Amino acid sequence: MEAVEAELYRLVATRLKVAHAQVRALDVSEPIRAALTRSLLLVTEAAKRDLPEAARRLARFTDALDSGELPLPPGS
Template sequence: MERDSQLHLYELVADRLKEAHARVRTLQVPEGVRMALSRKLLVVTAASKHDLVDAARRLDRLMKDLDEGRFPEGD
């Protein structure tokens, strides 16, 4: 049963990562901000390989920031 819930969480995180990448790609922001957001997404993707629950939490925070218009500083 735990394997099923882990698989469901993996599918959920994967779908949300796809959504997040699409949102970042279409944002009307300076390139430096887009790159900073892309780096955050890469960190979440890497985290998902080792700690899926932590990756889901990080992704939730990132999506909330996007929803509220809070973006990182660009280089």
């Protein structure tokens, strides 16, 4: 694993951990929390195949969460 890829992996892993903690701390219904958690699990899965895309998806998710939006996947 190249140094740049390893650093991106560490960054994504750290940001996923923080995002999961943010979702757990939200005052939302259990179905919404479950949908948000599923979104994060999809990012985790994506990281196994396409790390840069996973990083972009996670950035969009956390930006929405930080702005007060609930970044729910389509159909939630």
